[in-house]
Amino acid sequence: MLSPVELAIAVPFLAAMVLAGAGRWLPRVVVDAVAMGATLAVTGLLGAVLWEAVRYGTVVVWVGGWRPHGGVSTGIPLVADPFATALALVVAVLTVAALLFSWRYFTEVQAVFHTLMLLFLGAMCAFALTGDLFDAFVFFELMSAVAYVLTGYRADEARSVHGGLNFGVVNSLAAYLSLTGIALLYGRTGELGFAAVGEQIRAAGGPDTGVRVAFALVCTGFLVKAAAVPFHFWLADAHAVAPTPVCVLFSGIMVELGVYAVARTYWTVLGGAEETTARALAVFGGTTMLLGGVMCLLQRHIKRLLAYSTVSHVGLLVTCVALARADALAGGAFYLIGHAGVKGALFVGAGALLNRFETVDEHELRGRGRDMRVTSCLFLLGGLALAGLPPGGMWLGKVLAEHAAPHGWWWLTVLGVLASGLTGGAVLRVWLRVFRGAGRRPAGQAGEREAGETAAPTPRVPWLMLAPGLLLLAGGLLVAVLLSGPEVLRGARTFTTGYAGTVLHGRPSLAHAGRLPELWTASALVKGLAGVTAALAVAALAVWGRRVPPAARARPVWSALHTLHSGHVGDYVAWLLAGIVLFTLLVIV
Amino acid sequence: MAWAAYLVAGWILLAGIYGIVTSRNLVHVVVCLSVAQSATYLLLLSVGFRQGATAPVFSDIRPGRRVVDPVVQAMTLTDVVVGATVTALLLALAVQVAKRRGTVDPDALRTLER
Numbered sequence: 001m002l003s004p005v006e007l008a009i010a011v012p013f014l015a016a017m018v019l020a021g022a023g024r025w026l027p028r029v030v031v032d033a034v035a036m037g038a039t040l041a042v043t044g045l046l047g048a049v050l051w052e053a054v055r056y057g058t059v060v061v062w063v064g065g066w067r068p069h070g071g072v073s074t075g076i077p078l079v080a081d082p083f084a085t086a087l088a089l090v091v092a093v094l095t096v097a098a099l100l101f102s103w104r105y106f107t108e109v110q111a112v113f114h115t116l117m118l119l120f121l122g123a124m125c126a127f128a129l130t131g132d133l134f135d136a137f138v139f140f141e142l143m144s145a146v147a148y149v150l151t152g153y154r155a156d157e158a159r160s161v162h163g164g165l166n167f168g169v170v171n172s173l174a175a176y177l178s179l180t181g182i183a184l185l186y187g188r189t190g191e192l193g194f195a196a197v198g199e200q201i202r203a204a205g206g207p208d209t210g211v212r213v214a215f216a217l218v219c220t221g222f223l224v225k226a227a228a229v230p231f232h233f234w235l236a237d238a239h240a241v242a243p244t245p246v247c248v249l250f251s252g253i254m255v256e257l258g259v260y261a262v263a264r265t266y267w268t269v270l271g272g273a274e275e276t277t278a279r280a281l282a283v284f285g286g287t288t289m290l291l292g293g294v295m296c297l298l299q300r301h302i303k304r305l306l307a308y309s310t311v312s313h314v315g316l317l318v319t320c321v322a323l324a325r326a327d328a329l330a331g332g333a334f335y336l337i338g339h340a341g342v343k344g345a346l347f348v349g350a351g352a353l354l355n356r357f358e359t360v361d362e363h364e365l366r367g368r369g370r371d372m373r374v375t376s377c378l379f380l381l382g383g384l385a386l387a388g389l390p391p392g393g394m395w396l397g398k399v400l401a402e403h404a405a406p407h408g409w410w411w412l413t414v415l416g417v418l419a420s421g422l423t424g425g426a427v428l429r430v431w432l433r434v435f436r437g438a439g440r441r442p443a444g445q446a447g448e449r450e451a452g453e454t455a456a457p458t459p460r461v462p463w464l465m466l467a468p469g470l471l472l473l474a475g476g477l478l479v480a481v482l483l484s485g486p487e488v489l490r491g492a493r494t495f496t497t498g499y500a501g502t503v504l505h506g507r508p509s510l511a512h513a514g515r516l517p518e519l520w521t522a523s524a525l526v527k528g529l530a531g532v533t534a535a536l537a538v539a540a541l542a543v544w545g546r547r548v549p550p551a552a553r554a555r556p557v558w559s560a561l562h563t564l565h566s567g568h569v570g571d572y573v574a575w576l577l578a579g580i581v582l583f584t585l586l587v588i589v
Numbered sequence: 590m591a592w593a594a595y596l597v598a599g600w601i602l603l604a605g606i607y608g609i610v611t612s613r614n615l616v617h618v619v620v621c622l623s624v625a626q627s628a629t630y631l632l633l634l635s636v637g638f639r640q641g642a643t644a645p646v647f648s649d650i651r652p653g654r655r656v657v658d659p660v661v662q663a664m665t666l667t668d669v670v671v672g673a674t675v676t677a678l679l680l681a682l683a684v685q686v687a688k689r690r691g692t693v694d695p696d697a698l699r700t701l702e703r
Contacts, residue, residue, distance in 0.1 A: 134664055134667075138667060138671065141671045141675065142671075144675075145671075145674055145675055145678055148675075148678055148679070148682065149678065152682050152685065155685050156689070157689070158686065158689030158690045161682050161685040161686050161689060162686055162690070162698060164682050165615065165679060165682040165683060165686060168675065168678065168679045168682060169609065169618060169619070169622055169679065172622055172626075172675050172679070173606070173609070173622060173625060176602075176625055176626045176628070176629050179629045179633075179668065180598075180602070180628070180629055180632055183629065183632045183633045183636050183661070183664075184632075184636075186636060186660075186661070187636035192660070567698060568695050568696065568698070569609065569612075569615075569618055569695050570609060570610045570611060570612055570618075570695055571610075573606060573609045573610050574610045577606055577610075
C-alpha cells in the first residue's frame with residue numbers, strides 16, 4: 001500500500017495517463033470532472049500529510065522500502081516536512097482554482113489541456129517533496145517541459161510559441177547546469193540525497209571551494225526558474241502569452257519553487273548561514289526586487305506587467321533566504337502564500353478582461369471596464385495587497401523579513417517600500433485607467449489584438465471564472481489571520497535544523513515553536529501603510545502627473561531597459577552565462 | 590588523465606552555449622542546446638569511471654571484479670531520455686514559430702516587449 005505522500009504524487013500522473021489515453025472519446029464534462037476529482041484528491045491527501053507533519057513531525061517515506069541502515073542509504077526518500085508539504089498544498093489549491101477557471105473556458109480544448117495540468121501538478125508536488133538531488137533535477141525538467149507546452153498551448157498564436165521557445169531554451173540550459181553541479185557533488189561525496197550529501201560534506205570538515213562551485217551551479221539552475229535578475233528574461237515572455245489558468249500556476253507557485261529549491265540546497269548541502277552565499281543571494285535578491293518593480297511600471301500589457309511584478313516579489317523571497325534565519329523564512333512563507341493568492345486573483349482578472357475585450361492592453365482598455373464590478377474589485381484590492389496592505393500575507397511577510405534583518409541591511413527596508421510602491425502602483429494605475437477611466441488618453445500606437453480564450457467573447461464574465469479569483473484574493477489577504485504564526489515559525493525551524501538527522505537517522509524533527517515578534521504594532525502597521533502610500537502616489541503620478549520631470553529625463557534609461565528585454569534567445573543565454581559567473585564568484589570569493 | 594574528461598565536458602558545455610548565443614537559426618539553437626547537454630553525459634560518466642574496471646553487469650563476471658559506478662550510468666540514461674523529450678518539444682515549437690512568423694532567425698523575430 002502506498003503512503004499518502006506517494007499517492008499525492010501518483011494520483012495526478014495516473015489520472016493524466018487515463019485522460020491522455022481515453023480523453024478524446026470522453027465528453028468534456030467527464031474530462032473536467034476527472035481532472036478536478038484527481039486534483040481535489042491530491043489536495044485532501046496533502047492536507048492530511050501536512051496535518052501529520054505539523055502535529056507529529058516530518059514524514060519521511062523511502063520509496064520501495066529502501067530504508068537507510070546506520071545512516072547509510074541506497075534508497076530515494078520523499079521528505080514531507082511542514083514547509084515542503086505546504087508548498088505542495090499551495091500547488092494543489094492553485095490547480096483547483098485554475099481548473100475551476102477553465103471549467104467552461106477553452107471550449108475548443110481537448111483533454112490534452114487537462115492531461116498537461118495534471119502532469120504539471122504531479123511534477124511540482126514531486127519536486128517539492130523529493131529528498132534527492134537527481135530526482136529534483138528530473139522533476140524540475142518534467143515540470144519545465146510541461147510548462148513549455150502549456151506556454152505555447154495556443155500554437156496558432158506566433159507570440160505564444162515564441163514565448164514558449166525562449167522559456168524552453170533558457171530553462172533547459174539552466175537545468176543542465178544544475179545537473180552539472182549535481183554530478184560534481186556526487187563525484188565529491190558519492191551521494192545524491194540532500195541529507196546524505198550534506199552529512200558527507202560535514203564529515204569532510206565543511207564545504208571547500210569545489211563544493212561551493214558545485215553548489216553555485218546547482219543553485220543557478222534553480223535561480224533561473226526563480227527568475228532572479230539577470231535570469232528573469234524568459235519569465236515575462238512566457239507569462240504574457242500563456243493561457244490565464246496556466247499563469248495562475250506559473251506566477252503563484254512554479255517560480256517560487258525555484259527559491260524553495262535554492263533554500264533546500266543551501267541548508268542541506270552547505271548547512272545554511274554561509275557569509276559568502278548570503279552575500280550572493282542578497283545581491284541577486286535586491287537587484288531583482290528593484291529591476292522587477294521598474295519593469296513592472298513600464299508595461300502596458302497587463303499580463304506582462306503582472307509578470308514583472310512577480311519578478312520583483314520573488315526578489316524579496318530570495319532575500320529572505322539570504323537572511324538565513326528561521327524567522328525570515330517564516331516571513332518568506334507568509335509572503336509566498338499571500339503572493340500566490342493575490343497574483344492568482346489578478347491573473348484571473350486579466351483573463352476576464354481578455355475574454356471580454358480580446359486585448360489586455362491598458363491603453364486600449366481605458367475606461368472600458370466601468371461596468372465590471374467584481375473584476376474592478378479584484379484589481380483594486382489586488383493592487384493594495386501587493387503594496388502590503390495589512391493584514392495581507394505580503395504585509396506580514398515583509399515585516400517579518402525586515403525584523404529579521406541585521407543592522408547592515410537597511411537597504412532591505414528601502415527596497416521593500418520601493419518594490420511595494422512600484423508593483424502595487426502599477427496595478428492601481430491599471431485599475432484607475434481601465435475601471436475608472438481616469439487620466440487623459442495616452443498617446444502612442446494602438447495595442448495589439450489578441451484572440452480571446454473562449455469560443456466567443458464573454459460580455460458577462462461567468463461567475464465560475466471569477467469565483468476562483470475572489471477566493472484566492474480572500475485567501476491571500478487573510479493568510480496572516482488564518483495561519484498560526486508560531487506553527488509557521490516552527491515549520492521554518494524544522495526546515496533549517498536537523499534535516500539529515502530526521503531523514504537518515506529517524507530522529508524526531510519537531511523544533512520548538514518559538515515566538516514571533518509582536519505583529520500588530522504601530523511600526524509594523526506604519527511599514528504596511530508606507531508601501532500602500534507609495535503605491536497610491538506612484539499610481540496617481542502615472543495617471544495624472546502630466547510630465548514628471550525626473551521620469552521624463554530618464555526616458556533613455558527606460559527605452560534602454562525595453563531594448564534589453566529583446567525577446568532574443570541568444571541575448572538571454574548570454575545574460576545567463578554572465579549571471580552564473582557572477583554568482584559563482586560571489587559564492588566562492 | 591582523469592581530469593582531461595572534465596576539461597572536455599567544460600569545453601563542450603561552453604561550445605554549446607556559444608552556439609546558442611551567436612545562432613541565426615532556431616533549429617540550430619535547439620541542436621546547440623543538445624550539444625550543451627551532452628557535456629552532462631560526459632561529466633556523469635567520467636565521475637563514475639574507475640581505472641581498469643569493467644561494465645557493471647554482474648551476470649557474467651566473477652565476484653570481486655572492479656566495475657564502474659552503475660549509478661551514474663542510470664543517471665545518464667535518464668538524462669538522455671529527458672534530453673530527447675526536450676529537444677523534440679523545442680523543435681516542434683521552432684516549427685510553429687517558422688509557420689507563424691515566416692522566419693527562424695532569432696534576430697528577425699520581433700521583440701515581445703512593448
